[in-house]
Amino acid sequence: MNSEIILRPVKIVKLFKVLNAVPDNLDKIRARELWEETDQGSGSVVAVLDSGVQVDHPSLKDNIIDGYNFTDDDEGNPIIYQDYLGHGTHVSGIIAAVDNGRGITGVAPKSKLLILKVINHKGRGSFENLIKAIMYAVDWTGPNGEKVNIMNMSLGSPEPNEELYKAIKYASSKGILLVAAAGNEGDGESDTIEISYPGFYKEVIQVGSISETETPSKFSNTNVNLDFVGPGENILSTHLNSDYVELTGTSMASPFVAGAAALIIKMINRSEPHLIPMYVYDYLLSHALPLDNFSINQVGNGFIQLK
Numbered sequence: 001m002n003s004e005i006i007l008r009p010v011k012i013v014k015l016f017k018v019l020n021a022v023p024d025n026l027d028k029i030r031a032r033e034l035w036e037e038t039d040q041g042s043g044s045v046v047a048v049l050d051s052g053v054q055v056d057h058p059s060l061k062d063n064i065i066d067g068y069n070f071t072d073d074d075e076g077n078p079i080i081y082q083d084y085l086g087h088g089t090h091v092s093g094i095i096a097a098v099d100n101g102r103g104i105t106g107v108a109p110k111s112k113l114l115i116l117k118v119i120n121h122k123g124r125g126s127f128e129n130l131i132k133a134i135m136y137a138v139d140w141t142g143p144n145g146e147k148v149n150i151m152n153m154s155l156g157s158p159e160p161n162e163e164l165y166k167a168i169k170y171a172s173s174k175g176i177l178l179v180a181a182a183g184n185e186g187d188g189e190s191d192t193i194e195i196s197y198p199g200f201y202k203e204v205i206q207v208g209s210i211s212e213t214e215t216p217s218k219f220s221n222t223n224v225n226l227d228f229v230g231p232g233e234n235i236l237s238t239h240l241n242s243d244y245v246e247l248t249g250t251s252m253a254s255p256f257v258a259g260a261a262a263l264i265i266k267m268i269n270r271s272e273p274h275l276i277p278m279y280v281y282d283y284l285l286s287h288a289l290p291l292d293n294f295s296i297n298q299v300g301n302g303f304i305q306l307k
Helices: 032-041 087-096 129-141 162-173 250-264 273-287
Strands: 004-007 011-016 044-052 064-069 112-117 125-128 152-153 176-181 204-210 228-231 235-239 241-246
Touching: 004 125, 004 129, 032 250, 032 273, 044 087, 087 112, 087 235, 087 241, 087 250, 125 129, 129 152, 129 162, 152 250, 162 176, 162 228, 176 241, 176 250, 176 273, 204 250, 228 250, 241 250, 250 273
Parallel strands: 044 112, 044 152, 064 112, 152 176, 176 204, 204 228
Antiparallel strands: 011 241, 235 241
16 A cells, blocks of 8 residues: 555756747647637646645646645645645646746646645655545535546556555546556557556546657557557646746646646536546547557557647
């Protein structure tokens, strides 16, 4: 039960003090084309299970609805979910950053973020705390009756865990869409298998990474349960000290799908909550761009598209 979760390794490519160009990843997945119809994800709540967040980051502070610390950082104080790694802050920005004049905008910039800190300042976590965070997200109710619609988990372990799987199935049955990074242990070969949990569970949308030229990233895990791929190389997003940094990894691809889901969920029938994950998945499946030159183990059902 105390098996560690491995924070997906990423590399800092460049620290941006002055931005000269707006990233085009939102256009590549056609997110802006849904903004008017979905009010940029207003009303959607995404739980980010990660290393916390810079709570006063100017591009994020208005979209952080609540949070909880499950780690031993800050003496285990549950109401301090400050990010000391930058990973959770970066992931959060891909989902819901607000453009504050620096040109960085999330996929669903009017969605709200529930920050659940399960990774400590050393980049470590446990299955036990991840399970607690999942259950917390299921039960959480916001100040105006909001409920969690989506969970993003840019983390993983090579070992399965039965209690974690039970929590995953329970959250899905409650109508919460679960999204996770595929992992960065890939070797660039389509016929080798690398598995990371919780992403490998079929109830979770497992997201791999593609490059800026829409080819599979060499580091991205390949396996039969891969669902989709998203942008995962040189991704510019929010970071510590109110900065903006480029990071690379499947950790970055996963929140593109979580943010996309925050838009899609505004357009589907929600009268039967337990069917919501299926409806969102079907939307993603029907709009994905096939990458026919590559194995399904490398790209799943294709590159996510919103139109």
